[in-house]
Amino acid sequence: MLRRLDTLIAPVVAIVFSIVFASFILLAFGANPLDTFLRMFEYATTPRSMALILNSSTTYYFSAVAVAIGFKMNLFNIGVNGQYRLATAVAALVAGYITFPGYIGIPIIIFISMLVGAAWAGIAAWLKVVRGVSEVISTIMLNFIAIGLIAYLMAPSVLGVQTAENVIGTPIIPEGNRIPEITLGNAPIPVYGMILLAVALGFAYWYILNRTRFGFDLRAVGMSPTAAVASGVNVKRMTVYAMLLSGAVAGLVGLPLLLGAQYTFTVNFPGNYGFTGIAIALLGRNHPVGIAFGALLWAFLDVSAQILDLIGVPREVIVIMQGVIVLSVVIAYEVTRRIKVRRQQAAVGMAGHQ
Amino acid sequence: MRRIIKIASVLFAGALVLAACSSSEDTSTDTAPETPAVKVGLAYDSGGRGDGTFNDAAAAGVDRAVTEFGVEVNEVEAADSDGDPERAERLRLLAADGYNPVIAVGFAYSAALAEVAPEFPETTFAIVDSVVDAPNVASLIFAAEQGSFLVGTIAATASKSGKIGFIGGMEIDLIRAFQAGYEQGARAVNPDVEIQVQYMGPAGDNTAWNAPDKAKIATEGMIDSGVDIVYAAAGGSGLGMHQAIAAAGGSAAGYWGIGVDSDEYVLPARAEFKDNIITSMLKRVDVSVYEVIKSVVDGAPLSGVQNFDLSREGVGYSASNPAVAPLAAVADEYSAKIVSGEIVVSTTLD
Numbered sequence: 001m002l003r004r005l006d007t008l009i010a011p012v013v014a015i016v017f018s019i020v021f022a023s024f025i026l027l028a029f030g031a032n033p034l035d036t037f038l039r040m041f042e043y044a045t046t047p048r049s050m051a052l053i054l055n056s057s058t059t060y061y062f063s064a065v066a067v068a069i070g071f072k073m074n075l076f077n078i079g080v081n082g083q084y085r086l087a088t089a090v091a092a093l094v095a096g097y098i099t100f101p102g103y104i105g106i107p108i109i110i111f112i113s114m115l116v117g118a119a120w121a122g123i124a125a126w127l128k129v130v131r132g133v134s135e136v137i138s139t140i141m142l143n144f145i146a147i148g149l150i151a152y153l154m155a156p157s158v159l160g161v162q163t164a165e166n167v168i169g170t171p172i173i174p175e176g177n178r179i180p181e182i183t184l185g186n187a188p189i190p191v192y193g194m195i196l197l198a199v200a201l202g203f204a205y206w207y208i209l210n211r212t213r214f215g216f217d218l219r220a221v222g223m224s225p226t227a228a229v230a231s232g233v234n235v236k237r238m239t240v241y242a243m244l245l246s247g248a249v250a251g252l253v254g255l256p257l258l259l260g261a262q263y264t265f266t267v268n269f270p271g272n273y274g275f276t277g278i279a280i281a282l283l284g285r286n287h288p289v290g291i292a293f294g295a296l297l298w299a300f301l302d303v304s305a306q307i308l309d310l311i312g313v314p315r316e317v318i319v320i321m322q323g324v325i326v327l328s329v330v331i332a333y334e335v336t337r338r339i340k341v342r343r344q345q346a347a348v349g350m351a352g353h354q
Numbered sequence: 355m356r357r358i359i360k361i362a363s364v365l366f367a368g369a370l371v372l373a374a375c376s377s378s379e380d381t382s383t384d385t386a387p388e389t390p391a392v393k394v395g396l397a398y399d400s401g402g403r404g405d406g407t408f409n410d411a412a413a414a415g416v417d418r419a420v421t422e423f424g425v426e427v428n429e430v431e432a433a434d435s436d437g438d439p440e441r442a443e444r445l446r447l448l449a450a451d452g453y454n455p456v457i458a459v460g461f462a463y464s465a466a467l468a469e470v471a472p473e474f475p476e477t478t479f480a481i482v483d484s485v486v487d488a489p490n491v492a493s494l495i496f497a498a499e500q501g502s503f504l505v506g507t508i509a510a511t512a513s514k515s516g517k518i519g520f521i522g523g524m525e526i527d528l529i530r531a532f533q534a535g536y537e538q539g540a541r542a543v544n545p546d547v548e549i550q551v552q553y554m555g556p557a558g559d560n561t562a563w564n565a566p567d568k569a570k571i572a573t574e575g576m577i578d579s580g581v582d583i584v585y586a587a588a589g590g591s592g593l594g595m596h597q598a599i600a601a602a603g604g605s606a607a608g609y610w611g612i613g614v615d616s617d618e619y620v621l622p623a624r625a626e627f628k629d630n631i632i633t634s635m636l637k638r639v640d641v642s643v644y645e646v647i648k649s650v651v652d653g654a655p656l657s658g659v660q661n662f663d664l665s666r667e668g669v670g671y672s673a674s675n676p677a678v679a680p681l682a683a684v685a686d687e688y689s690a691k692i693v694s695g696e697i698v699v700s701t702t703l704d
Contacts, residue, residue: 052443085558144559151525151556164464165485165495166528168557189439257437267526267558268462270437302433306440309430310447 010332011283011290015297018324022317031313039311040304047187049303054191056299057292058256061198063277064295065205066117066249068286070135072209073222073242079124079139080250080274082146087117088254089150089170092265093159095258096171105177109259110197114251120146121247122240129236135243147271154267169266179259192260194252201249202288218242250274279326285333298322392425392651395453396643397444399460401563402431407589407615408639412459412482414616415643423651428453432462434560441466449474455492455650457643458482461528467491478655480646482639483528485659492649492656494642498528499535499699500692501635501669502587504685505612506539508633508671509583510547511681514608517548519576521569521595523588524562525553531701532587532614532635538699543684550576554591562591569594577602577609585612585635592618596627604630605677615639617672632681634672641668665693 023033043049063080070077077083091113100108124142127133154160154168163169181190209215220228221238229235253273258265280298284290305318396416403413419425428451430444441463448456449470454477458467461484471479471488478490485493509518520536522529533551540547552572555562569591573584577598584599586592592614599611604627611627613634618624624631642662649656662668671685672678691697 048443052439055439147559148556151558154557164461164468165493166461166483166526167464168526257439262438262465264465266465267524269558270435271558271560272435276435302435302440303443305433306430306443306447309444310428310451312428315431315433 010336011293011329013332014325014328017328018321021324022321025317025320026313029314029317036308036311036313036317039307043307044300044304047185048189051184051187051189051191052303053296053299054195055189055256055260056302057295058192058195058198059253059273060276060280060295060298061292062201062249062252062256063273064280064284064291065201065277065288066246066253067274067277067281068284068291069205069242069246069249071222071281071286073218073238074225075239075242075246076136077121077124077139077243077246077250078136078274078278079121079142080246080253080277081271082139082143082274083117083120083247083250084253084273085150085269085271086120086146087113087115087251088258088269089153089265090116091251091255092170092173092258093153095173095177096264097159099174099176101176103176106179106259109177110252110255113255114248117251117253118244118248121243121250125240125243128243129239143274151267154265163264163266167266167268169264169269171264173259173263177259178263179255181260192256194256194260197252201252202292206288214241253277279322282326283329297325392423392647393451393453394419394425394427394647394650395445395448395451395456396427396429397441397448397456397458397463398429398431399462400432400434400436400560401590403429405590407592409459411616411637411639412457412643413640415640416647418640418644419647419651423647425647425651432460436462438465438469442469445470445479446473449477449479454478455480455646455655457646459639459643460484478646478650478657480643480656482642489657490655492646493659494639494646495659495661496637496639496642497661497663497669497699498587498635498637499531499538499701500664501637501671502532502535502585503539503542503692503697503699504664504671504689505585505633505635506536506541507543507684507688508539508678508681509536509585509610509612510540510543511684512610512632513544513547513583515580515582516544516546517550517576517579517581519550519573519581519584520552521572521584521586521588521591522551522553523591524555524557524559526557527701529553529587530703532585534701534703535699536585537703539688542688542697550579550581552576554588563589565591566594566597570598573598574601582608583610583612583632585614587614587635593624596624596630599630600627605632613672617674619672619674628675632675633678636670636672638662638668638670664689 026033026036066080091109094112095109124135124138127138128135160168161171179193181193183190217233217238221235225235280294283294301318301322305315308315398409401409416427457480459482463481464484467481467486471491475490480492480494482494520533537549554565554568573595584595586595596611599609602609610632611630613631615637618634619628619631646656673682
């Protein structure tokens with residue numbers, strides 16, 4: 001019970017602190033913090049905004065889980081950006097050019113996207129286990145290569161088409177290849193069907209990590225590679241598996257937006273969900289439920305930022321808040337961890353005296 | 355742990371007190387009382403007002419409308435992470451709040467506007483650099499190739515070495531049209547001119563618009579190989595070209611830079627380089643934005659494709675640097691030929 005409380009205290013303190021911090025910034029801008037937060041809350045609780053929040057958090061969830069899989073093994077997959085962009089671009093080309101019969105196309109497209117994400121992350125994994133290249137370096141480099149590769153694929157002389165004046169992208173995806181949306185009550189915007197996949201992924205992530213031998217090995221390598229080797233775990237193989245899995249999940253990141261709203265991949269496709277995922281994975285402590293809350297919080301802040309602009313408050317306040325939340329969560333966890341260690345040490349010391 | 359909570363609660367309470375103390379002034383008091391309020395909603399692309407080029411050009415148009423008509427303005431800005439749903443929501447919020455016209459700055463709003471415009475048939479929308487086919491949308495497009503043609507003639511005339519350069523931002527058709535016009539103009543004056551071209555990034559690489567370091571190195575490379583006039587159509591990256599030109603000795607040593615979109619010679623952000631800026635290709639986003647607002651104020655809203663070309667003074671070259679005067683005759687001669695249709699400038703090179 002106490003342990004559970006400890007894990008909750010850190011994020012709560014972080015959020016409260018960031019609210020306080022943001023309040024001071026708002027005051028500095030001459031805006032009334034209480035009014036501002038009320039307006040944000042009011043706007044974010046309209047049915048339309050709630051649908052938007054759910055939609056964004058679906059995307060963020062995939063991204064954060066992709067990052068968390070790496071974190072669990074002490075791998076820093078900073079290349080989710082490149083992995084999902086390339087995966088989404090290829091998926092969009094397949095979905096745009098090929099009309100599959102019935103709904104069979106959707107699983108195929110999802111699979112291809114995961115495959116491309118895994119393959120792109122696999123390059124980094126290969127470099128790491130064979131050549132000893134740090135995945136931080138290789139994945140971030142691969143991000144740039146992915147951008148170049150996408151630009152090549154999207155060229156009108158290769159596979160791209162003009163979707164609007166000055167906009168080059170993939171052909172509009174036909175109806176059958178789109179993922180059906182879910183309309184909640186009387187919300188004016190439907191929710192991405194992919195949200196169900198996000199929930200399933202969260203459960204699978206939890207199950208594999210905590211209830212399978214593979215998950216145990218994964219966590220063991222993350223905590224102590226030497227101990228893992230001693231107990232017979234092939235660290236190199238686990239590294240490759242973890243990167244491939246991380247990349248495969250990263251391949252899902254762009255799909256909610258692609259198959260649920262835009263139906264085309266253009267060069268303007270949002271390119272930064274990977275970094276958001278890193279922040280949310282930190283926020284949620286790599287825990288499937290924690291990440292879900294982190295994603296919802298992040299999406300809430302992003303969506304409510306829109307209203308700030310409209311009432312004349314710089315939206316950067318939200319970015320500052322997000323930054324402060326992540327920083328203070330990291331600090332708060334570290335503080336709670338140290339207190340726990342001290343408490344343990346004290347308990348051990350007491351036991352020794354007796 | 356308890357201490358942290360204590361500190362946090364003290365801080366939080368303090369903030370609440372401060373919040374209560376701060377006066378609750380209304381922040382939106384820019385209305386000119388005597389005119390019936392036309393409320394302009396302006397949705398910038400990422401970067402927003404103050405980016406020194408594209409968005410600022412739109413801002414200048416709005417500012418002019420504010421002083422002339424006393425319209426009320428609300429400006430919102432895109433975030434880098436925006437997809438179409440976020441962009442659509444931004445436009446929708448403005449329209450739902452009664453802003454009319456709602457002006458979307460940048461082609462990235464194309465799909466979002468196509469979705470939102472039919473929802474508000476009474477609202478006039480406008481989009482810069484793109485075409486959205488709806489009865490209540492004015493699509494503001496620019497014949498950048500024509501303006502670039504003119505600065506190309508200036509570059510080829512001013513160059514002593516017969517070698518000129520072009521720095522592009524993102525390698526997309528929009529910017530290739532600048533390059534195409536520039537090359538056609540330069541070749542019209544001097545068929546033997548050598549033109550070096552560098553783009554700052556492939557399509558999809560948003561850093562291309564804001565990589566002055568890359569642009570500086572690219573320009574230095576051009577200068578090393580004998581180029582003396584460089585035209586940058588690269589957004590914020592253009593700064594690097596100006597830096598490299600200045601480092602090479604600037605206009606005193608015969609090196610000139612050519613600006614883009616805004617009149618960079620008079621732009622405060624470029625003040626330290628103004629003596630090296632012989633001219634700028636003007637893409638009058640400000641004029642187009644102003645005209646849209648004016649049309650709504652006048653009660654006859656613009657709609658359809660509005661092509662801001664040379665004949666409409668939607669593009670052109672800047673003559674604010676006196677050094678351009680001896681070269682202006684050439685540019686003006688070609689300008690007349692383009693307006694009359696004698697010369698047709700292509701947006702592509704092939």
